[in-house]
Amino acid sequence: MSGKIKVEADRPSQYPMPLVDRWLSAASRHNAVLLLFVVCCGVTVIGAMVIRDMQLADTEAQKMYESSVDGLQKIGELQYDAQETRRTTLYALTTSDSNLQVQYADQTRDADRRVRNGIGEYGRQAKGSEELALADRLNRDWTAYLHVRDEVLASILEGSTSEAVNLDLAGGVPAFERVRQDLNEVKRLYGEDASREQASLAESSRRSSSRIVGILSFTFLLSAAAIWAIQRSQMLGRMQLAKLQMEFVASVSHELRTPLAVIRSAADNIADGLVKNKDTLFRYGAVLQHQSRNMGELVDQILLFASTEDRKKRVLLRPIAVEQIIETVISDTETLIRDSGFTLEVEIEPDLPRVLGDLHGIAQCLRNLVGNATKYGGADRRVVLRACTFFPKDKSPREIRISVTDRGIGIDSSEVVRIFEPFYRSPRVHASQIHGTGLGLALAKRIAESMGGSLTVLSQLSAGSTFTLHLQIAQGEDIQVVAGEGRHSRMSMT
Amino acid sequence: MDSNSNLASPSKRMHARRHLITSVLIATMLVPLLQEDSAGSGRAGASPAADQGTVTEPLVIVVNRSNPVNDLAFDELRRIFLGNRSHWPNGRRITLVMREPGEPERRTVLHEVCGMNEDQFKNHFVHGLFTGEILVSPKILSSPVGVRKFVFNVPGAIGYLRVGDVDDSVKVVRIDELLPDDKGYKLHTQVQLAN
Numbered sequence: 126m127s128g129k130i131k132v133e134a135d136r137p138s139q140y141p142m143p144l145v146d147r148w149l150s151a152a153s154r155h156n157a158v159l160l161l162f163v164v165c166c167g168v169t170v171i172g173a174m175v176i177r178d179m180q181l182a183d184t185e186a187q188k189m190y191e192s193s194v195d196g197l198q199k200i201g202e203l204q205y206d207a208q209e210t211r212r213t214t215l216y217a218l219t220t221s222d223s224n225l226q227v228q229y230a231d232q233t234r235d236a237d238r239r240v241r242n243g244i245g246e247y248g249r250q251a252k253g254s255e256e257l258a259l260a261d262r263l264n265r266d267w268t269a270y271l272h273v274r275d276e277v278l279a280s281i282l283e284g285s286t287s288e289a290v291n292l293d294l295a296g297g298v299p300a301f302e303r304v305r306q307d308l309n310e311v312k313r314l315y316g317e318d319a320s321r322e323q324a325s326l327a328e329s330s331r332r333s334s335s336r337i338v339g340i341l342s343f344t345f346l347l348s349a350a351a352i353w354a355i356q357r358s359q360m361l362g363r364m365q366l367a368k369l370q371m372e373f374v375a376s377v378s379h380e381l382r383t384p385l386a387v388i389r390s391a392a393d394n395i396a397d398g399l400v401k402n403k404d405t406l407f408r409y410g411a412v413l414q415h416q417s418r419n420m421g422e423l424v425d426q427i428l429l430f431a432s433t434e435d436r437k438k439r440v441l442l443r444p445i446a447v448e449q450i451i452e453t454v455i456s457d458t459e460t461l462i463r464d465s466g467f468t469l470e471v472e473i474e475p476d477l478p479r480v481l482g483d484l485h486g487i488a489q490c491l492r493n494l495v496g497n498a499t500k501y502g503g504a505d506r507r508v509v510l511r512a513c514t515f516f517p518k519d520k521s522p523r524e525i526r527i528s529v530t531d532r533g534i535g536i537d538s539s540e541v542v543r544i545f546e547p548f549y550r551s552p553r554v555h556a557s558q559i560h561g562t563g564l565g566l567a568l569a570k571r572i573a574e575s576m577g578g579s580l581t582v583l584s585q586l587s588a589g590s591t592f593t594l595h596l597q598i599a600q601g602e603d604i605q606v607v608a609g610e611g612r613h614s615r616m617s618m619t
Numbered sequence: 620m621d622s623n624s625n626l627a628s629p630s631k632r633m634h635a636r637r638h639l640i641t642s643v644l645i646a647t648m649l650v651p652l653l654q655e656d657s658a659g660s661g662r663a664g665a666s667p668a669a670d671q672g673t674v675t676e677p678l679v680i681v682v683n684r685s686n687p688v689n690d691l692a693f694d695e696l697r698r699i700f701l702g703n704r705s706h707w708p709n710g711r712r713i714t715l716v717m718r719e720p721g722e723p724e725r726r727t728v729l730h731e732v733c734g735m736n737e738d739q740f741k742n743h744f745v746h747g748l749f750t751g752e753i754l755v756s757p758k759i760l761s762s763p764v765g766v767r768k769f770v771f772n773v774p775g776a777i778g779y780l781r782v783g784d785v786d787d788s789v790k791v792v793r794i795d796e797l798l799p800d801d802k803g804y805k806l807h808t809q810v811q812l813a814n
Contacts, residue, residue, distance in 0.1 A: 282714070
């Protein structure tokens with residue numbers, strides 16, 4: 126896992142952490158609103174499914190009701206018209222008035238036409254062989270009855286009442302009885318069909334209920350899981366922060382205690398009159414000066430980090446020559462480099478354009494990087510400060526890159542992203558007794574971003590690291606006021 | 620002779636009595652018919668041609684569509700309308716359909732086909748029914764639609780309609796092989812023009 130890697134500061138972390146915790150950590154870093162949004166989406170989809178299901182069940186019930194009522198009405202009408210056909214034929218027997226008999230004949234034929242239409246419709250809507258056969262039989266029996274009915278009607282109109290009665294008794298009654306039985310059979314089949322549909326509807330209703338219960342359970346579980354995840358992520362975040370803060374307090378205490386102990390010891394010696402000669406007093410003075418400067422720098426660093434917490438704070442950017450930046454950094458780190466026994470190599474590309482930034486901020490950022498290089502630079506004891514122009518292959522604008530390279534212990538790939546988190550210190554560094562607060566890189570990254578730039582790292586374990594500060598190239602004499610989050614507004618000064 | 624006449628006397632008396640009863644019955648039955656006919660006779664007596672606002676329209680003889688007969692000789696038609704023929708060739712009983720007395724179509728048929736007036740026609744049927752020579756009296760319908768529907772419903776029915784009242788529900792038969800539009804067709808009726 127010590128391969129050469131280059132990772133952007135904002136890239137997802139690779140450190141070995143349980144998958145759920147990593148996901149929760151990411152969720153806590155971004156926002157719990159994301160989870161709530163997912164839950165809301167889930168609930169919306171589920172709600173839509175429930176509504177759709179209910180609408181389907183409702184439509185089925187409505188269809189079945191309409192079918193039942195309509196079917197029953199049609200069967201009733203068919204039975205009534207069949208009776209009407211026979212009844213009006215027999216009414217003609219009750220009069221000898223030919224005009225009235227013709228009217229009854231008309232009525233019986235009208236009823237007959239309605240019955241024929243009803244039988245035809247039943248035949249068209251028949252489902253299955255049984256219903257088709259029944260429709261065919263009904264049609265046949267009705268035709269047979271009509272044949273007898275016509276004869277009876279003719280006899281009545283001719284005035285042969287007794288012949289009409291005999292014909293009806295001999296042929297009409299049995300023929301109509303067959304029709305009646307057929308209609309009863311139609312009714313029975315319809316009843317069976319309705320029962321099947323009712324059973325189907327009951328089954329559909331049961332399925333619908335099960336689905337709704339399932340969906341509600343799923344929604345409940347999803348909501349519970351989301352709430353659990355949100356709470357856990359927040360708890361993990363708080364625990365992580367508390368742990369880091371504890372480590373920070375411990376580090377700061379340690380960093381402060383050492384110079385304080387030296388200062389107190391020197392002060393005690395001077396107060397007790399142990400320092401007699403002038404040379405020793407000068408040496409004590411230099412120690413006190415050095416230690417108090419270290420303490421001052423540490424306090425400055427902490428205060429500066431605290432000030433960058435406010436991301437909305439505006440930074441005044443102005444064009445700065447790269448040479449000026451490099452000179453400032455060399456001057457600021459000269460003592461550090463010399464005291465730690467390192468050498469600083471500087472490589473500057475000629476004729477570099479000016480960058481847009483805040484000199485103090487850039488210098489602070491590079492000072493931190495050089496300081497880290499001296500801490501973790503290993504036995505090579507060499508730091509390279511390099512400045513060059515970068516020409517991107519895509520359409521993004523040119524930029525100036527100032528990098529700090531060491532050939533030290535390097536960074537494990539799993540820690541590359543976390544090194545930019547405030548208060549984070551690698552367990553390896555802890556184990557190596559290398560002191561620090563865990564604020565240096567976080568502060569450098571924030572400063573870079575506050576100027577519209579960025580900070581990246583390229584590292585290989587046991588081979589060294591290169592931290593690169595990416596800065597915008599200044600256009601003319603522009604002065605820009607940039608908000609801490611990196612979005613900037615342009616202000617032109619002529 | 621006397622004995623014979625005496626012997627014959629009760630028989631003659633009985634015969635005479637029977638003749639008297641028959642005459643009384645016939646007279647009783649004919650009185651209302653004759654009374655009814657008096658008005659019809661008055662109308663029948665008037666010359667249709669003399670009336671202004673009338674037109675002549677062919678009168679067609681219609682039968683049930685199932686009737687196999689397509690053509691009738693005029694004499695055959697007369698026999699049917701006088702009730703002298705009771706069955707069609709297919710064995711169906713003939714049922715005569717007439718309009719009510721006083722209708723122009725009925726007058727035309729009585730005059731042109733039967734060669735009778737209303738009284739004679741009624742007398743003929745009363746007599747025929749009484750003697751059993753005629754089996755069924757004509758059916759009286761009040762409207763051409765009624766006639767048409769009756770003929771449609773009764774396979775052995777025969778009636779008459781004006782040409783304008785005919786439709787597909789009945790069959791028009793030729794008379795002496797002539798249809799109403801043919802030259803020489805005999806049955807025409809006077810129709811009052813509507814104002």
